[in-house]
Amino acid sequence: xxxxxxxxxxxxxxxxxxxxxxxxxxxxxxxxxxxxxxxxxxxxxxxxxxxxxxxxxxxxxxxxxxxxxxxxxxxxxxxxxxxxxxxxxxxxxxxxxxxxxxxxxxxxxxxxxxxxxxxxxxxxxxxxxxxxxxxxxxxxxxxxxxxxxxxxxxxxxxxxxxxxxxxxxxxxxxxxxxxxxxxxxxxxxxxxxxxxxxxxxxxxxxxxxxxxxxxxxxxxxxxxxxxxxxxxxxxxxxxxxxxxxxxxxxxxxxxxxxxxxxxxxxxxxxxxxxxxxxxxxxxxxxxxxxxxxxxxxxxxxxxxxxxxxxxxxxxxxxxxxxxxxxxxxxxxxxxxxxxxxxxxxxxxxxxxxxxxxxxxxxxxxxxxxxxxxxxxxxxxxxxxxxxxxx
Amino acid sequence: xxxxxxxxxxxxxxxxxxxxxxxxxxxxxxxxxxxxxxxxxxxxxxxxxxxxxxxxxxxxxxxxxxxxxxxxxxxxxxxxxxxxxxxxxxxxxxxxxxxxxxxxxxxxxxxxxxxxxxxxxxxxxxxxxxxxxxxxxxxxxxxxxxxxxxxxxxxxxxxxxxxxxxxxxxxxxxxxxxxxxxxxxxxxxxxxxxxxxxxxxxxxxxxxxxxxxxxxxxxxxxxxxxxxxxxx
Numbered sequence: 001x002x003x004x005x006x007x008x009x010x011x012x013x014x015x016x017x018x019x020x021x022x023x024x025x026x027x028x029x030x031x032x033x034x035x036x037x038x039x040x041x042x043x044x045x046x047x048x049x050x051x052x053x054x055x056x057x058x059x060x061x062x063x064x065x066x067x068x069x070x071x072x073x074x075x076x077x078x079x080x081x082x083x084x085x086x087x088x089x090x091x092x093x094x095x096x097x098x099x100x101x102x103x104x105x106x107x108x109x110x111x112x113x114x115x116x117x118x119x120x121x122x123x124x125x126x127x128x129x130x131x132x133x134x135x136x137x138x139x140x141x142x143x144x145x146x147x148x149x150x151x152x153x154x155x156x157x158x159x160x161x162x163x164x165x166x167x168x169x170x171x172x173x174x175x176x177x178x179x180x181x182x183x184x185x186x187x188x189x190x191x192x193x194x195x196x197x198x199x200x201x202x203x204x205x206x207x208x209x210x211x212x213x214x215x216x217x218x219x220x221x222x223x224x225x226x227x228x229x230x231x232x233x234x235x236x237x238x239x240x241x242x243x244x245x246x247x248x249x250x251x252x253x254x255x256x257x258x259x260x261x262x263x264x265x266x267x268x269x270x271x272x273x274x275x276x277x278x279x280x281x282x283x284x285x286x287x288x289x290x291x292x293x294x295x296x297x298x299x300x301x302x303x304x305x306x307x308x309x310x311x312x313x314x315x316x317x318x319x320x321x322x323x324x325x326x327x328x329x330x331x332x333x334x335x336x337x338x339x340x341x342x343x344x345x346x347x348x349x350x351x352x353x354x355x356x357x358x359x360x361x362x363x364x365x366x367x368x369x370x371x372x373x374x375x376x377x378x379x380x381x382x383x384x385x386x387x388x389x390x
Numbered sequence: 391x392x393x394x395x396x397x398x399x400x401x402x403x404x405x406x407x408x409x410x411x412x413x414x415x416x417x418x419x420x421x422x423x424x425x426x427x428x429x430x431x432x433x434x435x436x437x438x439x440x441x442x443x444x445x446x447x448x449x450x451x452x453x454x455x456x457x458x459x460x461x462x463x464x465x466x467x468x469x470x471x472x473x474x475x476x477x478x479x480x481x482x483x484x485x486x487x488x489x490x491x492x493x494x495x496x497x498x499x500x501x502x503x504x505x506x507x508x509x510x511x512x513x514x515x516x517x518x519x520x521x522x523x524x525x526x527x528x529x530x531x532x533x534x535x536x537x538x539x540x541x542x543x544x545x546x547x548x549x550x551x552x553x554x555x556x557x558x559x560x561x562x563x564x565x566x567x568x569x570x571x572x573x574x575x576x577x578x579x580x581x582x583x584x585x586x587x588x589x590x591x592x593x594x595x596x597x598x599x600x601x602x603x604x605x606x607x608x609x610x611x612x613x614x615x616x617x618x619x620x621x622x
Contacts, residue, residue: 072526094530102526108519111541120537121527172527 025050025208031080055223063232101169107161109153139171159190258300281348294388303358305383397595419577423558426497438509459503465562488569496563501553512545
């Protein structure tokens with residue numbers, strides 16, 4: 001076998017600070033940034049790997065844009081270090097900026113022709129005049145807007161303008177691409193088409209990319225690594241499956257969409273299966289898969305991981321050590337949510353454990369349940385993600 | 391109304407026959423005002439850009455000064471410049487009083503607040519995120535200034551027209567620092583005042599029409615540039 005184990009893509013796992021620093025294209029160390037007396041960013045140690053797409057997600061006001069603005073050297077941190085290839089970015093800000101390229105939410109084009117927009121950017125980097133036109137046309141073509149080269153920037157639609165803006169950034173052939181919600185101002189079909197093209201082009205280049213978004217689907221589609229920023233704090237870094245399937249804490253879970261978070265106390269553990277009692281329900285015992293179960297834990301279970309059965313009493317199984325958990329529950333509400341239906345329930349003997357389950361419409365109709373119905377909820381021991389919660 | 395008709399006929403005669411003195415006065419007027427406007431642009435546009443982009447102590451004071459300067463009576467400017475340039479004044483040793491250079495200085499002082507004010511307004515009206523984008527694309531300070539000036543070009547051409555329009559039409563400052571000396575510092579406005587006060591109303595009208603035509607032609611050219619840039 002090849003000893004290619006530490007290639008960026010195959011080793012993309014682990015939490016903040018766990019990656020070997022020599023693999024980091026960009027590193028933030030002890031970065032603190034305040035605005036109006038409030039600390040909006042405090043990053044202890046964050047490494048963004050060479051050649052990877054790091055997607056920074058978080059709710060509004062979480063400091064995502066501030067993080068990007070700091071990397072763009074548009075705002076200066078109060079303290080801490082920003083490193084590019086191990087050297088401080090701020091030593092020579094102009095030289096650093098010329099190794100990076102930025103695209104913003106709004107396509108900020110100069111009021112001139114489309115090709116001229118790209119050529120002007122290349123001119124800023126002192127690219128020889130003879131080379132500018134060829135590079136501009138090549139990248140406009142990659143983004144499917146070569147036909148608009150002679151148009152004026154103000155004649156473009158939003159999607160076209162953002163394609164030109166991306167082409168301009170790629171034409172600079174930067175080492176690092178910094179993208180601040182570049183797709184969020186576009187309508188859905190335009191966005192889908194552009195993200196497809198963008199993902200393909202990204203895959204063909206080696207550029208280290210930092211993408212800011214509040215859209216979870218964008219993160220799932222584009223990210224090699226997801227950085228979750230909440231209240232200016234890096235809460236989790238990891239591959240998308242890890243972040244979305246195994247949120248590091250309650251706030252991450254709430255943001256990435258695991259909607260069932262219950263607190264529980266460990267009763268016993270045996271050969272990889274831990275038995276917990278829910279704190280809100282003294283006779284609710286659950287088996288979960290956990291190698292090293294914490295004493296006090298939060299369970300995070302995605303709504304689609306739970307199934308419903310329209311019977312009031314849990315069926316007694318032949319094998320009580322079965323890998324499935326059952327709880328009685330009462331339906332509290334039913335809401336349509338796009339293609340699926342969200343069913344809100346109160347689980348446990350007192351019905352005081354809030355549970356959300358998502359079902360398709362046909363399965364809801366099959367179940368014939370309504371508000372007040374008594375049901376049983378079921379989920380696999382492996383569906384519950386156990387978060388240490390002392 | 392007959393004198394008006396006669397004035398237009400006289401103007402027509404003067405142009406047709408290429409009256410040497412009129413041509414000389416017209417060219418001098420154009421030269422002095424063009425130089426004054428050019429220097430005002432050279433200094434006023436970067437100053438306006440800095441006032442638009444930078445926050446610093448005393449900025450409000452300077453902006454208020456600029457706004458006041460935009461409406462300053464030319465005769466007051468003329469008086470102040472004259473006091474400086476008089477033989478007994480602080481800059482009297484330069485022997486500039488009653489020279490075209492003195493008139494350029496006075497007209498520059500009149501034009502510069504207009505240019506600064508218009509430049510500041512047009513650069514301030516640009517999208518502030520565009521500035522960040524240009525910086526993030528790797529522009530140095532000079533490249534940033536140049537691209538912002540290019541983005542604000544319509545407003546800056548308005549600054550040019552306002553500055554040139556103000557100085558070519560002013561009479562008070564030119565009279566005070568130039569002295570309206572025939573063959574040296576006489577321009578269209580001061581000549582108009584002189585001829586009219588002498589009772590040569592027809593010549594006065596002819597000069598006035600000449601001034602209007604000159605201002606119109608210059609603005610036509612600048613507007614042509616403005617609209618043509620817009621189309622590309």
